Amino acid sequence: MKMTSGRRHIFCYKEGNRLKTTPLTPWHRQHKAKMMEFGGYDMPVEYTSIIQEHENVRNAVGMFDVSHMGEFMFQGSQTPHFLDHLVTNLPSTLQLGQAMYTPMCYPHGGTIDDLLIYRIEPDRFLMVVNAANREKDWEWITNQAKSFSHLELEDISDRTALIAVQGPLALNIIQSLTDIALNELTYYHAAFDVLVGGIKAHLSRTGYTGEDGFELYVSADKALELWEALYELGVQPAALGARDTLRLESRFPLYAHELTETISPLEAGLGMFVKFDGHEFVGRDALWAQKTNGLTRKIVGITLNGGIARPGYPLHDEENRVVGIVSSGSYSPTLKRPIALALVDLSHTKTGTPLKVMVRNRAVPATVVKTPFYRRSSS
Protein backbone atom coordinates (compact mmCIF):
# COMPACT_ATOMS: atom_id res chain seq x y z
CA MET A 1 0.00 0.00 0.00
CA LYS A 2 1.37 3.37 -0.96
CA MET A 3 -0.31 6.70 -0.63
CA THR A 4 -0.85 8.37 -3.95
CA SER A 5 -2.37 11.49 -2.44
CA GLY A 6 -3.21 12.94 0.92
CA ARG A 7 -1.22 12.24 4.01
CA ARG A 8 2.04 11.03 2.51
CA HIS A 9 3.79 12.08 5.69
CA ILE A 10 2.47 9.10 7.59
CA PHE A 11 4.95 6.64 6.23
CA CYS A 12 7.81 9.04 5.76
CA TYR A 13 7.28 11.68 8.39
CA LYS A 14 10.52 13.19 9.60
CA GLU A 15 10.86 15.81 12.28
CA GLY A 16 10.62 18.95 10.16
CA ASN A 17 13.32 21.43 11.08
CA ARG A 18 11.86 24.12 8.85
CA LEU A 19 8.24 23.78 9.96
CA LYS A 20 6.82 26.41 12.24
CA THR A 21 5.03 25.35 15.42
CA THR A 22 2.14 26.73 17.48
CA PRO A 23 2.18 27.02 21.28
CA LEU A 24 0.13 23.79 21.31
CA THR A 25 2.29 21.66 18.99
CA PRO A 26 3.95 19.83 21.94
CA TRP A 27 0.49 19.08 23.40
CA HIS A 28 -0.68 17.60 20.07
CA ARG A 29 2.38 15.37 19.89
CA GLN A 30 2.03 14.26 23.52
CA HIS A 31 -1.57 13.28 22.75
CA LYS A 32 -0.47 11.16 19.79
CA ALA A 33 -2.02 13.31 17.07
CA LYS A 34 -1.07 12.44 13.51
CA MET A 35 0.79 15.50 12.29
CA MET A 36 1.10 17.06 8.83
CA GLU A 37 2.53 20.17 7.24
CA PHE A 38 -0.12 22.83 6.66
CA GLY A 39 0.61 26.40 5.66
CA GLY A 40 4.22 25.94 6.73
CA TYR A 41 3.19 24.72 10.20
CA ASP A 42 3.49 21.37 11.93
CA MET A 43 -0.22 20.77 12.56
CA PRO A 44 -2.43 17.91 13.80
CA VAL A 45 -4.57 16.28 11.11
CA GLU A 46 -6.38 13.89 13.47
CA TYR A 47 -6.13 12.65 17.06
CA THR A 48 -8.03 9.37 16.92
CA SER A 49 -10.61 9.54 14.12
CA ILE A 50 -11.61 12.32 11.74
CA ILE A 51 -15.18 10.98 11.67
CA GLN A 52 -15.40 10.92 15.49
CA GLU A 53 -13.97 14.44 15.78
CA HIS A 54 -16.38 15.64 13.08
CA GLU A 55 -19.35 14.12 14.93
CA ASN A 56 -18.23 15.62 18.24
CA VAL A 57 -18.49 19.08 16.67
CA ARG A 58 -21.84 18.40 14.95
CA ASN A 59 -23.45 16.82 18.02
CA ALA A 60 -21.61 18.20 21.06
CA VAL A 61 -18.42 20.28 21.05
CA GLY A 62 -14.83 20.14 19.84
CA MET A 63 -11.83 22.47 19.96
CA PHE A 64 -9.31 23.29 17.24
CA ASP A 65 -5.85 24.81 17.48
CA VAL A 66 -5.85 27.30 14.62
CA SER A 67 -2.95 29.37 15.90
CA HIS A 68 -1.29 29.02 12.50
CA MET A 69 -3.70 31.68 11.16
CA GLY A 70 -2.10 35.10 10.62
CA GLU A 71 -3.24 38.24 12.44
CA PHE A 72 -2.54 41.82 11.30
CA MET A 73 -3.46 44.88 13.37
CA PHE A 74 -4.41 48.15 11.60
CA GLN A 75 -4.52 51.52 13.32
CA GLY A 76 -4.94 55.17 12.33
CA SER A 77 -7.58 57.50 10.99
CA GLN A 78 -7.14 56.31 7.36
CA THR A 79 -7.72 52.65 8.26
CA PRO A 80 -11.44 52.39 7.31
CA HIS A 81 -10.75 54.14 3.98
CA PHE A 82 -7.72 51.94 3.31
CA LEU A 83 -9.53 48.68 4.08
CA ASP A 84 -12.42 49.63 1.76
CA HIS A 85 -9.80 50.08 -0.99
CA LEU A 86 -8.02 46.82 -0.12
CA VAL A 87 -10.86 44.29 0.01
CA THR A 88 -14.10 43.64 -1.88
CA ASN A 89 -16.43 44.00 1.12
CA LEU A 90 -16.95 47.28 3.01
CA PRO A 91 -15.13 47.18 6.37
CA SER A 92 -15.91 50.88 7.02
CA THR A 93 -19.54 49.86 7.59
CA LEU A 94 -18.63 47.54 10.50
CA GLN A 95 -20.02 48.39 13.93
CA LEU A 96 -17.64 48.29 16.88
CA GLY A 97 -17.21 44.65 17.87
CA GLN A 98 -18.51 43.35 14.58
CA ALA A 99 -16.70 40.95 12.24
CA MET A 100 -16.85 40.66 8.46
CA TYR A 101 -15.78 38.00 5.98
CA THR A 102 -14.21 39.30 2.78
CA PRO A 103 -12.13 38.26 -0.22
CA MET A 104 -9.08 40.37 -1.18
CA CYS A 105 -8.36 40.54 -4.92
CA TYR A 106 -5.73 41.45 -7.46
CA PRO A 107 -6.59 44.09 -10.10
CA HIS A 108 -7.36 41.19 -12.52
CA GLY A 109 -10.02 39.87 -10.12
CA GLY A 110 -8.18 36.74 -8.98
CA THR A 111 -8.23 36.16 -5.24
CA ILE A 112 -5.18 36.91 -3.07
CA ASP A 113 -6.81 35.55 0.08
CA ASP A 114 -10.08 35.36 1.98
CA LEU A 115 -10.07 36.78 5.47
CA LEU A 116 -11.92 38.12 8.50
CA ILE A 117 -11.86 41.75 9.63
CA TYR A 118 -12.91 42.90 13.12
CA ARG A 119 -13.54 46.50 14.15
CA ILE A 120 -12.08 46.89 17.61
CA GLU A 121 -12.19 50.70 17.83
CA PRO A 122 -13.38 53.27 15.27
CA ASP A 123 -9.87 53.41 13.74
CA ARG A 124 -8.48 50.07 14.91
CA PHE A 125 -9.11 46.83 13.00
CA LEU A 126 -7.89 43.23 13.29
CA MET A 127 -7.44 41.14 10.14
CA VAL A 128 -7.18 37.33 10.22
CA VAL A 129 -5.59 35.65 7.19
CA ASN A 130 -4.73 32.14 6.04
CA ALA A 131 -1.41 30.83 7.33
CA ALA A 132 -0.15 29.82 3.90
CA ASN A 133 -0.81 33.34 2.57
CA ARG A 134 0.56 35.36 5.46
CA GLU A 135 3.81 36.54 3.86
CA LYS A 136 2.18 37.12 0.47
CA ASP A 137 -0.67 39.11 2.07
CA TRP A 138 1.67 41.17 4.23
CA GLU A 139 3.78 42.13 1.21
CA TRP A 140 0.69 43.02 -0.83
CA ILE A 141 -0.97 45.00 1.95
CA THR A 142 2.12 46.97 2.95
CA ASN A 143 2.68 47.86 -0.71
CA GLN A 144 -0.92 49.02 -1.08
CA ALA A 145 -0.56 51.04 2.13
CA LYS A 146 2.33 53.12 0.78
CA SER A 147 0.01 55.74 -0.70
CA PHE A 148 -1.93 56.09 2.57
CA SER A 149 -0.87 58.20 5.53
CA HIS A 150 -2.21 57.95 9.10
CA LEU A 151 -2.08 54.19 8.88
CA GLU A 152 -0.02 51.79 10.98
CA LEU A 153 0.20 48.07 10.36
CA GLU A 154 1.57 45.36 12.58
CA ASP A 155 1.88 41.61 12.05
CA ILE A 156 0.99 40.15 15.46
CA SER A 157 0.68 36.53 14.26
CA ASP A 158 3.61 35.11 16.20
CA ARG A 159 2.43 36.37 19.56
CA THR A 160 -1.21 35.49 18.93
CA ALA A 161 -2.76 32.05 19.45
CA LEU A 162 -6.23 31.09 18.24
CA ILE A 163 -8.46 28.36 19.65
CA ALA A 164 -11.84 27.59 18.04
CA VAL A 165 -14.49 25.97 20.25
CA GLN A 166 -17.28 24.72 18.00
CA GLY A 167 -20.52 22.79 18.38
CA PRO A 168 -23.96 23.04 20.00
CA LEU A 169 -22.46 22.78 23.51
CA ALA A 170 -19.83 25.51 22.90
CA LEU A 171 -22.05 28.25 24.34
CA ASN A 172 -22.49 26.53 27.71
CA ILE A 173 -18.81 25.58 27.92
CA ILE A 174 -17.52 29.09 27.21
CA GLN A 175 -20.22 30.67 29.42
CA SER A 176 -18.89 28.63 32.36
CA LEU A 177 -15.53 30.38 31.87
CA THR A 178 -16.63 34.01 31.47
CA ASP A 179 -18.88 36.72 32.93
CA ILE A 180 -19.72 38.09 29.47
CA ALA A 181 -23.39 37.38 28.67
CA LEU A 182 -22.86 35.19 25.63
CA ASN A 183 -26.53 35.15 24.59
CA GLU A 184 -26.00 38.87 23.83
CA LEU A 185 -22.92 38.19 21.71
CA THR A 186 -24.52 37.46 18.35
CA TYR A 187 -23.06 35.70 15.30
CA TYR A 188 -20.10 37.56 13.77
CA HIS A 189 -19.63 39.77 16.82
CA ALA A 190 -16.77 39.80 19.28
CA ALA A 191 -15.88 41.08 22.74
CA PHE A 192 -12.31 42.36 23.07
CA ASP A 193 -10.00 42.11 26.05
CA VAL A 194 -12.37 40.05 28.14
CA LEU A 195 -11.50 37.32 30.63
CA VAL A 196 -12.15 33.69 29.68
CA GLY A 197 -10.98 31.25 32.34
CA GLY A 198 -9.03 34.15 33.84
CA ILE A 199 -7.14 34.68 30.57
CA LYS A 200 -7.40 37.89 28.53
CA ALA A 201 -8.98 37.07 25.18
CA HIS A 202 -10.74 38.39 22.12
CA LEU A 203 -13.91 36.31 22.23
CA SER A 204 -15.58 36.02 18.84
CA ARG A 205 -18.78 34.21 17.85
CA THR A 206 -17.43 32.91 14.56
CA GLY A 207 -16.18 29.67 13.11
CA TYR A 208 -15.55 27.50 10.08
CA THR A 209 -17.66 24.45 10.89
CA GLY A 210 -21.30 25.41 10.25
CA GLU A 211 -22.08 25.03 13.96
CA ASP A 212 -22.53 27.62 16.66
CA GLY A 213 -19.20 28.35 18.30
CA PHE A 214 -16.51 30.74 19.37
CA GLU A 215 -13.00 31.67 18.38
CA LEU A 216 -10.66 32.82 21.14
CA TYR A 217 -7.64 34.97 20.35
CA VAL A 218 -5.18 34.87 23.23
CA SER A 219 -1.56 35.70 23.87
CA ALA A 220 0.62 32.82 22.63
CA ASP A 221 1.99 32.22 26.13
CA LYS A 222 -1.55 31.67 27.51
CA ALA A 223 -2.75 29.25 24.84
CA LEU A 224 -1.82 26.06 26.66
CA GLU A 225 -3.49 27.22 29.88
CA LEU A 226 -6.77 27.96 28.05
CA TRP A 227 -6.59 24.73 26.00
CA GLU A 228 -6.08 22.65 29.15
CA ALA A 229 -8.92 24.45 30.96
CA LEU A 230 -11.23 23.53 28.07
CA TYR A 231 -9.90 19.95 28.06
CA GLU A 232 -10.62 19.71 31.81
CA LEU A 233 -14.22 20.69 31.03
CA GLY A 234 -14.45 17.71 28.68
CA VAL A 235 -13.96 19.47 25.34
CA GLN A 236 -12.30 16.97 22.99
CA PRO A 237 -9.69 18.19 20.52
CA ALA A 238 -10.47 18.10 16.80
CA ALA A 239 -7.90 18.60 14.06
CA LEU A 240 -7.52 19.81 10.50
CA GLY A 241 -9.03 16.66 8.97
CA ALA A 242 -12.37 17.26 10.70
CA ARG A 243 -12.09 21.01 10.12
CA ASP A 244 -11.95 20.27 6.39
CA THR A 245 -14.95 17.88 6.30
CA LEU A 246 -16.99 20.26 8.49
CA ARG A 247 -16.29 23.29 6.30
CA LEU A 248 -16.87 21.28 3.10
CA GLU A 249 -20.33 20.13 4.25
CA SER A 250 -21.14 23.78 5.03
CA ARG A 251 -19.73 24.86 1.64
CA PHE A 252 -17.22 27.28 3.11
CA PRO A 253 -14.43 27.93 0.57
CA LEU A 254 -10.85 26.94 1.33
CA TYR A 255 -8.13 29.09 -0.17
CA ALA A 256 -6.07 27.27 -2.82
CA HIS A 257 -9.14 25.13 -3.59
CA GLU A 258 -12.32 27.16 -4.25
CA LEU A 259 -10.43 30.48 -4.26
CA THR A 260 -7.10 30.97 -6.02
CA GLU A 261 -5.19 33.68 -7.81
CA THR A 262 -7.14 32.66 -10.93
CA ILE A 263 -10.56 32.06 -9.35
CA SER A 264 -12.53 35.22 -8.54
CA PRO A 265 -14.89 35.59 -5.57
CA LEU A 266 -17.81 35.79 -8.04
CA GLU A 267 -16.84 32.46 -9.59
CA ALA A 268 -16.56 31.02 -6.09
CA GLY A 269 -20.15 32.06 -5.33
CA LEU A 270 -19.13 34.83 -2.92
CA GLY A 271 -20.93 37.69 -4.69
CA MET A 272 -22.58 38.82 -1.45
CA PHE A 273 -19.10 39.72 -0.15
CA VAL A 274 -18.30 41.93 -3.18
CA LYS A 275 -19.83 45.40 -2.71
CA PHE A 276 -19.79 47.43 -5.91
CA ASP A 277 -21.96 50.31 -4.66
CA GLY A 278 -20.12 53.57 -4.09
CA HIS A 279 -16.86 51.80 -3.55
CA GLU A 280 -13.58 51.82 -5.44
CA PHE A 281 -11.46 48.80 -4.57
CA VAL A 282 -8.65 46.72 -6.04
CA GLY A 283 -10.13 44.38 -8.64
CA ARG A 284 -13.39 46.29 -9.02
CA ASP A 285 -13.16 46.79 -12.80
CA ALA A 286 -12.35 43.15 -13.53
CA LEU A 287 -15.05 41.87 -11.19
CA TRP A 288 -17.61 44.33 -12.59
CA ALA A 289 -16.80 43.10 -16.11
CA GLN A 290 -17.29 39.51 -14.95
CA LYS A 291 -20.58 40.41 -13.34
CA THR A 292 -21.98 42.35 -16.29
CA ASN A 293 -20.65 40.05 -19.04
CA GLY A 294 -21.70 36.96 -17.10
CA LEU A 295 -19.56 34.24 -15.60
CA THR A 296 -18.16 31.45 -17.78
CA ARG A 297 -17.68 29.01 -14.87
CA LYS A 298 -18.46 28.71 -11.20
CA ILE A 299 -18.07 26.55 -8.12
CA VAL A 300 -20.90 24.07 -7.58
CA GLY A 301 -21.60 21.20 -5.22
CA ILE A 302 -21.72 17.63 -6.49
CA THR A 303 -22.54 14.25 -5.00
CA LEU A 304 -21.38 10.99 -6.51
CA ASN A 305 -21.84 7.24 -6.19
CA GLY A 306 -19.06 4.68 -6.40
CA GLY A 307 -15.95 6.69 -5.65
CA ILE A 308 -14.57 9.73 -3.88
CA ALA A 309 -13.81 12.89 -5.86
CA ARG A 310 -10.46 14.42 -4.90
CA PRO A 311 -9.02 17.84 -5.80
CA GLY A 312 -7.77 17.93 -9.39
CA TYR A 313 -9.96 15.12 -10.73
CA PRO A 314 -11.56 16.11 -14.09
CA LEU A 315 -15.32 16.32 -14.60
CA HIS A 316 -16.82 15.13 -17.90
CA ASP A 317 -20.27 15.67 -19.39
CA GLU A 318 -22.28 12.84 -20.91
CA GLU A 319 -20.46 13.29 -24.26
CA ASN A 320 -17.12 12.89 -22.42
CA ARG A 321 -16.08 16.51 -22.85
CA VAL A 322 -14.11 18.01 -19.99
CA VAL A 323 -16.41 20.56 -18.31
CA GLY A 324 -14.76 21.11 -14.95
CA ILE A 325 -12.36 20.13 -12.21
CA VAL A 326 -12.85 19.08 -8.59
CA SER A 327 -11.64 21.74 -6.12
CA SER A 328 -12.38 19.89 -2.85
CA GLY A 329 -13.76 16.43 -2.26
CA SER A 330 -14.09 13.99 0.56
CA TYR A 331 -16.43 11.65 2.35
CA SER A 332 -19.18 13.46 4.26
CA PRO A 333 -19.45 12.00 7.76
CA THR A 334 -22.87 13.62 8.22
CA LEU A 335 -24.41 12.51 4.89
CA LYS A 336 -22.36 9.27 4.91
CA ARG A 337 -21.55 9.65 1.20
CA PRO A 338 -18.95 11.34 -1.00
CA ILE A 339 -19.41 15.07 -1.64
CA ALA A 340 -17.32 17.58 -3.55
CA LEU A 341 -17.05 21.15 -4.77
CA ALA A 342 -15.97 21.69 -8.36
CA LEU A 343 -15.23 24.53 -10.75
CA VAL A 344 -17.57 23.83 -13.69
CA ASP A 345 -18.39 25.50 -17.04
CA LEU A 346 -21.53 27.56 -16.57
CA SER A 347 -23.43 25.44 -19.12
CA HIS A 348 -23.24 22.47 -16.72
CA THR A 349 -23.97 24.12 -13.36
CA LYS A 350 -27.73 23.72 -13.12
CA THR A 351 -28.92 21.69 -10.14
CA GLY A 352 -29.59 18.12 -11.27
CA THR A 353 -27.12 18.17 -14.20
CA PRO A 354 -25.57 14.70 -14.60
CA LEU A 355 -21.77 14.68 -14.76
CA LYS A 356 -18.99 12.12 -14.49
CA VAL A 357 -16.01 12.41 -12.18
CA MET A 358 -12.94 10.73 -13.65
CA VAL A 359 -11.57 8.75 -10.70
CA ARG A 360 -8.36 7.00 -11.80
CA ASN A 361 -9.70 6.72 -15.39
CA ARG A 362 -13.00 5.34 -14.16
CA ALA A 363 -16.11 7.44 -14.86
CA VAL A 364 -18.07 7.77 -11.62
CA PRO A 365 -21.61 9.16 -12.02
CA ALA A 366 -22.18 12.49 -10.26
CA THR A 367 -24.94 15.10 -9.98
CA VAL A 368 -24.86 18.85 -9.43
CA VAL A 369 -26.68 19.54 -6.14
CA LYS A 370 -27.74 22.54 -4.11
CA THR A 371 -25.37 23.66 -1.39
CA PRO A 372 -24.66 23.75 1.48
CA PHE A 373 -24.63 19.98 1.83
CA TYR A 374 -25.42 20.47 5.51
CA ARG A 375 -27.16 23.29 7.36
CA ARG A 376 -27.73 23.13 11.09
CA SER A 377 -31.31 23.33 12.29
CA SER A 378 -31.91 26.74 13.83
CA SER A 379 -32.09 26.69 17.60
Place this chain on the structure above:
Amino acid sequence: MNIPDDLKYTRDHEWINKDGKVGITDYAQESLGDVVFVELPQVGEQLKIGEAFGVVESVKSVSDLYSPVDGTVKAVNESLKETPELINQEPYNQGWIMQVDILNQSSDLLDAKGYRQQVEGE
Protein backbone atom coordinates in the same frame (compact mmCIF):
# COMPACT_ATOMS: atom_id res chain seq x y z
CA MET B 1 0.40 -3.26 17.34
CA ASN B 2 -1.07 -6.53 16.09
CA ILE B 3 1.24 -8.47 13.71
CA PRO B 4 0.08 -12.12 13.57
CA ASP B 5 2.87 -14.73 13.33
CA ASP B 6 1.13 -16.88 10.74
CA LEU B 7 1.03 -14.25 7.97
CA LYS B 8 3.54 -12.95 5.43
CA TYR B 9 3.95 -9.21 4.82
CA THR B 10 5.01 -6.83 2.06
CA ARG B 11 7.15 -3.79 2.73
CA ASP B 12 4.11 -1.78 1.57
CA HIS B 13 1.97 -3.01 4.51
CA GLU B 14 -0.11 -5.73 2.85
CA TRP B 15 -0.49 -9.19 4.43
CA ILE B 16 -1.17 -12.57 2.78
CA ASN B 17 -2.15 -15.85 4.42
CA LYS B 18 -1.72 -19.52 3.37
CA ASP B 19 -5.11 -19.51 1.59
CA GLY B 20 -4.06 -16.55 -0.58
CA LYS B 21 -6.20 -14.01 1.28
CA VAL B 22 -4.76 -10.49 1.12
CA GLY B 23 -5.42 -7.39 3.24
CA ILE B 24 -3.65 -4.43 4.82
CA THR B 25 -1.98 -4.55 8.21
CA ASP B 26 -3.11 -3.17 11.54
CA TYR B 27 -0.32 -0.60 11.30
CA ALA B 28 -1.56 0.47 7.86
CA GLN B 29 -5.21 0.86 8.89
CA GLU B 30 -4.16 2.78 12.01
CA SER B 31 -2.02 5.13 9.91
CA LEU B 32 -4.76 5.68 7.32
CA GLY B 33 -7.52 6.46 9.81
CA ASP B 34 -11.19 5.92 8.98
CA VAL B 35 -11.41 3.89 5.75
CA VAL B 36 -14.40 5.15 3.73
CA PHE B 37 -13.94 3.56 0.29
CA VAL B 38 -12.27 0.48 -1.21
CA GLU B 39 -11.77 -0.12 -4.92
CA LEU B 40 -11.67 -3.91 -5.36
CA PRO B 41 -10.15 -5.90 -8.24
CA GLN B 42 -12.31 -8.04 -10.57
CA VAL B 43 -12.64 -11.76 -9.93
CA GLY B 44 -10.59 -13.51 -12.62
CA GLU B 45 -8.13 -10.62 -12.95
CA GLN B 46 -4.50 -11.71 -13.45
CA LEU B 47 -2.09 -10.09 -11.00
CA LYS B 48 1.67 -9.72 -11.03
CA ILE B 49 3.92 -9.16 -8.02
CA GLY B 50 4.10 -5.48 -7.17
CA GLU B 51 1.23 -4.54 -9.47
CA ALA B 52 -1.49 -2.22 -8.17
CA PHE B 53 -4.69 -4.24 -7.67
CA GLY B 54 -6.93 -1.81 -5.80
CA VAL B 55 -7.23 1.37 -3.78
CA VAL B 56 -8.06 2.14 -0.16
CA GLU B 57 -9.33 5.62 0.66
CA SER B 58 -9.59 7.17 4.10
CA VAL B 59 -11.22 10.53 4.72
CA LYS B 60 -7.97 12.31 3.89
CA SER B 61 -5.91 9.96 1.73
CA VAL B 62 -5.82 7.68 -1.30
CA SER B 63 -3.54 4.64 -1.25
CA ASP B 64 -2.75 2.09 -3.95
CA LEU B 65 -2.62 -1.59 -2.99
CA TYR B 66 0.16 -3.80 -4.40
CA SER B 67 -0.09 -7.52 -5.03
CA PRO B 68 2.29 -9.69 -2.97
CA VAL B 69 1.94 -12.57 -5.49
CA ASP B 70 1.52 -13.59 -9.12
CA GLY B 71 -1.86 -15.21 -9.59
CA THR B 72 -5.54 -14.92 -10.38
CA VAL B 73 -8.14 -13.15 -8.23
CA LYS B 74 -10.43 -15.91 -6.91
CA ALA B 75 -12.69 -13.84 -4.65
CA VAL B 76 -13.10 -10.29 -3.38
CA ASN B 77 -14.61 -9.12 -0.09
CA GLU B 78 -17.91 -7.68 -1.34
CA SER B 79 -18.90 -6.57 2.16
CA LEU B 80 -16.27 -3.81 1.97
CA LYS B 81 -18.49 -2.01 -0.56
CA GLU B 82 -21.05 -1.25 2.13
CA THR B 83 -18.84 -1.44 5.23
CA PRO B 84 -15.28 -0.37 4.35
CA GLU B 85 -14.72 0.29 8.07
CA LEU B 86 -14.23 -3.49 8.48
CA ILE B 87 -10.64 -2.75 7.43
CA ASN B 88 -10.24 -0.59 10.55
CA GLN B 89 -12.15 -2.92 12.83
CA GLU B 90 -10.70 -6.29 11.78
CA PRO B 91 -7.83 -5.81 9.33
CA TYR B 92 -6.81 -9.49 9.47
CA ASN B 93 -10.28 -11.10 9.49
CA GLN B 94 -13.51 -9.52 8.23
CA GLY B 95 -11.43 -6.75 6.65
CA TRP B 96 -9.67 -9.00 4.10
CA ILE B 97 -9.68 -7.52 0.59
CA MET B 98 -9.18 -10.32 -1.97
CA GLN B 99 -8.26 -13.97 -2.29
CA VAL B 100 -5.77 -15.08 -4.94
CA ASP B 101 -4.93 -18.42 -6.59
CA ILE B 102 -1.19 -18.09 -6.12
CA LEU B 103 1.23 -18.82 -8.95
CA ASN B 104 4.38 -17.29 -7.43
CA GLN B 105 5.09 -15.51 -4.18
CA SER B 106 7.29 -12.47 -4.04
CA SER B 107 10.75 -13.42 -2.75
CA ASP B 108 10.72 -10.14 -0.86
CA LEU B 109 7.92 -11.07 1.62
CA LEU B 110 8.66 -10.56 5.31
CA ASP B 111 7.72 -12.76 8.26
CA ALA B 112 6.09 -11.18 11.32
CA LYS B 113 9.45 -10.49 12.96
CA GLY B 114 10.87 -8.82 9.86
CA TYR B 115 7.75 -6.74 9.33
CA ARG B 116 7.73 -5.61 12.96
CA GLN B 117 11.34 -4.47 12.59
CA GLN B 118 10.47 -2.49 9.48
CA VAL B 119 7.45 -0.79 11.09
CA GLU B 120 9.33 0.08 14.25
CA GLY B 121 11.98 1.71 12.10
CA GLU B 122 9.45 3.99 10.37
